[in-house]
Amino acid sequence: MKSTFRRVALIGKYQTSQATTAATDSSRQAIDAIVRFLDGMDCEVVLEVETAANTGVTGPVVLDVDAIGAQCDLGLVVGGDGTMLGVGRRLASYGTPLVGINQGRLGFITDIPLEGFEATLTPMLAGEYEEDLRPLMHARVMRGSECVFEALALNDVVVNRGSTSGMVELRVEVDGHFVSNQRADGLIVASPTGSTAYSLSAGGPMLHPSIPGWVLVPIAPHTLSNRPIVLSDATEVAVEVVGGRDISANFDMQSLASVLHGDRILVRRSEHSVRFLHPRGWNYFATLRKKLRWNEGGS
Template sequence: MTSKFRHVALVGKYQSSPSAGAAPDHSRQVLQGIADFLHAQGCEVVLEAETAAHTGLHHSFQSMEVDGLGQHCDLGIVVGGDGTMLGIARQLAKYGTPLIGVNQGRLGFVTDIALDDYQHTLLPMLQGEYEQESRPLMHARVVRDGAMVFEALAMNDVVVNRGGTSGMVELRVEVDGRFVSNQRADGLIVATPTGSTAYTLSVGGPLMHPSIPAWLMAPIAPHTLSNRPIVLSDQTEVMMEVVSGRDISANFDMQSLATLLHGDRIYVRRSEHNVCFLHPVGWNYFATLRKKLGWNEGGY
């Protein structure tokens, strides 16, 4: 059988290169092998431009910038860890390009196909046998003196926190324009269900099933121990205003950064775009948690 997908974008992890402009031989060989496999299934393989440049595979396959991939390709395969997936997913979301993750990292909550078994797993998926899942994105903007000075999408979380050597930050928090509290802490996280397995997990936040239409708001080392994580509808808009503190920043999936001043407001709402993931038939969220978090080790 030939592939259901005719034009497949291939994005790889190359940031761990030992020297500028050169990818590790293993990473290059992995991407070459996956590209050759896709080609053998009748797919036109198009490499993301940075992946192609850093691996030297631009001589063997066509390459495009991310916007070109979104316009041209009907599937994206991302090889790496969750960080690699987060970066490309935010950029391709507006095109609705479905994504498959092949795990070349460590945890891999959203890159769920084992690298050593990718051919066996991908073959039926390319032929149309898969489970489809939609994950929401956040849209965040930083407003200073009434003007927007920064905006970004986030798939995991928006984090406002202090610098490494500074004291606490104080944030005024509103939800849909209603005052919630002034929070004094090391910072505050607003996370999606996808992000509930990221930073919020380390500060005591709950895990949220990705089908739940909700945000999770969790303080980081709060001054008042009664400040606890809270789950909100994802139809709300969360506002965090910087009241006091030094060296304060806003992070969006820990990959983009805005330096904040007193009086700055960070607004977080649901984006109009979702990320579409494809999983092998039989995939389920709880199996992923068991595997990635080491549940039932030594049990049955």
């Protein structure tokens, strides 16, 4: 069977210099196996430059992420949800579809187990798949009229205190309308994708990916009546830092900016979305059941 995707890029979890030999060998074996499989599907295989450098795999053409977006028909991301978050943000503007292969436990957005991946990927590469678009969040840190930091996020934007400091004081507005002053450990602005991440552990609701909304979730609020609220993602959320020490704004917990009193973090929907491809028959609720272990012990 031939693939309908001519040029396929492989992007793996980056191993640091502190990574164990066993972890590096495992990553190399996984990449090698997928390269052989793609060759058999008559695909032209491309390796992302850091993946090639950190696994030592040779043979395929090597490109950086931006070149992959411009030149490849599909990206296979091997790792976990954290790996996919970083890749998804980088490739969203190119519209490159992504498939997640999970090396460890099942992920929410890397949902194909490495073991037995061939049986799942074969029909997908032949065109039998479900497409799932996830909008990005575009966030800016404004200091007066100047933008001092800008980032995209797929999961969430989090404004929170340092590990040794007290509560933060935040003023929250939606589309210019005052919502509340909050004293808490922080505040999460989460997308439906991010509603099953930090937001969920802080007491926020899970949002189905098809809902065009966000959820604002206070982290350990001083006032217990300060509860999560679901908003339309067509709005702009502004979070102004009023008080507190060692405050930062985090974007998918992978980019960070230190913020000062008076800074405003503005969050709006990006014009770009990440394109995920899932196996035919995939549905969100099956993922929730597996990931959250619903119905364990039931009949």
